[in-house]
Amino acid sequence: MVASWIELIVQSKYRDRAVVVYCLLAAIPPLILPHPIALLPLAAIPLGLLFILKKPFVVCLTFILFSFFRLHEVFPQLDPIKIPLLTALGSYFVLAWHIILTRKVKTYWRYEHTVFARFFGWVVVSIVFASHAPSAFASFTSVYMKIGIMVLAISWLMTETNHFKLAHLLILGAGLTVGCITLYNKASGIGLVEGTRVTIPGTSLGDPNDLSLVLSFPMSYAIAFAATRGTGKIKTLLGLIGFGVFISAIIATQSRGGLLAIIAVTGIFGLRLIKSKLLLISIASFSLVILIAAAGISDRKSGGAAEEGVDASAMGRIHAWEAAFFMGLRNPLTGVGLSMFLDNYWNYATHSRAEGMAHVTHSSWFQVLAETGFIGLGLFLFLIYTNFMSIRSTLSRLDKLRDTPNENPQLTAIAMGTYAGLAGFCASGSFLSQGFLWPIYIMTAICIAIANYMDNHYPEPEPELKNDEQTTDTKGKFANKLKVKGYSNAKPTEDLAKKQ
Template sequence: MTKTRQVVIAFLATISSYVISQYTLKHYFALLGILAIPFVIKRAFLLCIWFILFSYFRLHEAMPWLEPFKIPQLLALSCLAGLSWQVWFNFRGFQWHSLHTWLLIFALWVAICCVLASNRTESFEMLTGNFSKIVLMVFAISLLPTNINQLKRIPLLLILCGLLIAFFTLYNKVHGIGLVEETRVTIGREFGSMLGDPNDLSLVLLFPLSFTLVYIFNPSHLIKCLAIAATLMLLAGIMVTESRGGQLGVISVIFMAILLHSRNIVIPIAITVVGIIILFAVAGLENRFVSSASSGTIDESAMGRIHAWTAAVLMAVDNPMTGVGLGNFYNNYFFYTLHWDTKNHAVHSSWFEVLSENGFVGLLLFAILVIKAFKLSYRLLHRLKHSNYQPLAEGLWLGMISFSVSGTFLTQGTTWPFYILLSLLIATDRLSQDSTQLYQHSQHAGT
């Protein structure tokens, strides 16, 4: 060991001992955080990937013993620190994307709607506590990677985290933990986790399913078999949530995945029809329709969604420009519903959520953002075809499909899923512009 290294170790040990003896443990960890800044800056995108995983899959909520460590907050701060460093010292390399512009326009309109909201306190709590962080992290995720090779690990990590959540879902089903309506599975419902809603839980499992379906068509028999096994486990997790929106998402991504690799449209249609029959039989969705009709649980039935959507339209008609404000649909349900059953309900649709809370203008801006993201995803399908990054492009395309279909029945307009997809699309687009570099990376990865 060199003398320089010995001096550095001795100095750090001395400082650490002093902090332990003079200050609280909190101050000691703060010092360690300062000392870790060089690592954070150098490995910012690696930390960014973990932020995606924790935020999308809510790993700290699926494993509550992680909650005291505040991992998502620490990862977010690390990503923002790395992004600030990158922008400050490499401003010329800063690549603005047209989707960044549309995101900021939509975010600005959401902020204006908060100012004019029916309950400003509720709206600004949502704006500062969640939505503003989402917008910031879109920039961090989309700008931190420096070469496309960094994105190759993302599909595998998404699949592994999806399998972990699917395992907890099936475990809860077997042991009768966190069930709603007697049979529908949730995770962390007792402490208000996002996964505590079976509909949201099904959407979380749909994203990794998009990537496992892509790898089923891999020429390697080992990868194909592993992908089939992972797909079956994710499908089982989605089935036990008994989410109709989730089932529609499954049908749509399976159809599109087969269509991407089939020259004959008859085959995808035939397989999809058979899949619909199997899904309804295995998942027991017909029992939900029967039980909903007999018990009159309007909020969980198709009629419950129609009532919520009607209330959303009436909110927008009454406030056509700005709606009732971010996060205010639930509190305004009583004043606009045509069917009051003694309690307020969620809107159960990303599109109607944006319409009711941000008006017709907000819905238009959100639709433009989604359409442009679709167009970009479609371009990436063709640009990355036959490269080592084709699974990434196809997975993001299927992810967009699943969000658009299942998001029609789930309230995800201003939460993480779509915006993580958006940021990954921007990152993939800007790093795959140089076809020569892309070819070199593909060749290097294949050797």
């Protein structure tokens, strides 16, 4: 199409004028950017445009990784390039291009989409009734709206086995990058909080709890590579290295929420390997004691052994949870609005300013309760429950393909990593504020994409029908229910009756 337009211009009577206009346009960049080196990126624009049109999934995934892992902040040299902004614009452009114009992206809607849309919609409602709507709306447009768009984008674009492989590798690679920087800072004594807790200063990861949150997300995907048979020796080795890096880095943050995430994630893999639940609980309890000792929690200035009774860190959490509960209690329908917790803290706190300062919620559950009310909390919990049920169903179907020609180790690995990641989120989320951050929503998109892939490539066989008319009707109703919930291979009652 572009070639035909160029040919038309060259052969038209306005050829000379077109050449003049082109030369004038070509002269504009040197006037704005006089330094020759600054012009070099402009030469890559046509190639970049072709790339994002050919690889829309890579563009969207890059945007997510830079937004969550803050790689442009970890490496300040990347900040002038404005990669998050460019990839965001590229993502929106390529989605509109392929959905509206070329229609190469096949959109679909599943039951999991509906569950997510309910919670997302309620967050929007809470903004309307927020204590300060402009601030809540600003937070929504800066982060949460992008999350909502990317959930749909990833679930629609992730349609091939190579997409799952690439997502798995890039999540692990980005996490390893942050983990290695964390260990380097610890060894060099850079950015230590309270003298012992490592951070990455000058970034959004300057809080040890936030850093452990970022590190706990890719940890489950590292273990999945190491624990899944058939992924290959290189990926198994990469998974083992990643697991060691993430464990060491989380220990260096001395975050109790991060330690719980380690136990939860490894426990999910243990459930598949260890049959005895009592033995598994014993190992988990012993491992938690070892991790606490290795992390040196008792040496912390806040929350360490030096503080008698309930330490200041724990008391700060309790005060924040009390404030969050009263926010939800007095605003049961919509809460105080997105990101409005700290602004309303002293209006609902049960302690005086002399007894402590304002804290973030340090709990995803209390955060969602405070900012979206009891209805929002219920919808959020149901979203997590739906994700668990969806990924468990997918793993069950993948297990049935084991030792068959249709076995797919790569899909099993990312599904298992997502399943363990959900468990890690529930554990660490009880002590870290991540209700409106990327991890749970990335896993939601992956859950939807895997379930859709399984329905399209490995549809479940139709249930056998008996001669009994009542049984036929029951099967038909069950199939109709599955179809409503997004299982495209389910057959309606009428079709089953015809087969009968």
